[in-house]
Amino acid sequence: MAIRIGALARQTHCTVETIRYYEQTGLLPEPLRTAGNYRLYHAEHIERLHFIRHCRALDMSLEEIRVLLSYRDTPQQACDEVNGLLDQHISKLDQQIADLLQLKQRLQGLRSHCRGENTAESCGILQELTHCSCTTEKMN
Amino acid sequence: MAIRIGALARQTHCTVETIRYYEQTGLLPEPLRTAGNYRLYHAEHIERLHFIRHCRALDMSLEEIRVLLSYRDTPQQACDEVNGLLDQHISKLDQQIADLLQLKQRLQGLRSHCRGENTAESCGILQELTHCSCTTEKMN
DNA sequence: TAAAAACCCTGAAGTAGCTATAGAGTCAAC
DNA sequence: GTTGACTCTATAGCTACTTCAGGGTTTTTA
Secondary structure, three states, X not given: OOEOHHHHHHHHOOOHHHHHHXXXXXXXXXXXXXXXXXXXXXXHHHHHHHHHHHHHHOOOOHHHHHHHHHHHHOOOOEOHHHHHHHHHHHHHHHHHHHHHHHHHHHHHHHHOOOOOOOEHHXXXXXXXXXXXXXXXXXXX | OOEOHHHHXXXXXXXXXXXXXXXXXXXXXXXXXXXXXXXXXXXXXXXXHHHHHHHHHOOOOHHHHHHHHHHHHOOOOEOHHHHHHHHHHHHHHHHHHHHHHHHHHHXXXXXXXXXXXXXXXXXXXXXXXXXXXXXXXXXX
């Protein structure tokens, strides 16, 4: 019923180092050890790590996951905030997608400035990158 | 004709610290200094930083930019690699967009598991995150 | 039974691309 | 002459890990 860290890593598609890192930052509790000082994981740890990895697969930050875990750990609370967190995460995604699509358009525009038989000196892309009017205003 | 670091930062929509960081990592050459040890920037520096910022606005990495700058610095070379770098960057973007869209679908699916009047204990989202079959395989 | 291979341990440093902080110096205006 | 805006260096911090050095443990194989 108990497994060591390597087996757990294989089960959850992450590395041994990542698991130790989660423990270090308090996402996973410290497990019991064998006589030889090896970590030993049981069902509860394993489920918790699966939870974390699923959240990470959904690109949630460790801080977001920390919040979700706290809800998981206090089952009597209302779960409104869980919904809110997800909704927020989804709109963040929407923004990212829109940004990337815009970026792609700009890159394709830029790409069309070079016909490919040039030297760097006369390359339209490099010139455009120096003088272009594409906005950098949104950055900080 | 010469400006100080604060003015350059305003012109290029970045911070003073970012400019110093670029200098430190070799993207920008060390500029001349005033008697009082202030950095003084001239047209060439300014254009180079504009180039860098435009590339960053297109989400290129500093390593990619380093390559582009080396092309800019040796104007006799053919510029095929510039095209290649851009094409590669565009397909990376395509992949990112596809990933985000898939992610969004999964999140929306997950979101639909909670009707909002639950306690955390019975919240469909938290349960789903523990046991769901959504893949974590692509991660490392 | 011995040795090789596979596994695990800790602690510290490195990654990208900055951002933030401390503590000090410079320069123009009032 | 002092206030305030600007600049300087050096160092540490951020996310989510990854890599490394230098060791100990367990399992497999000869």
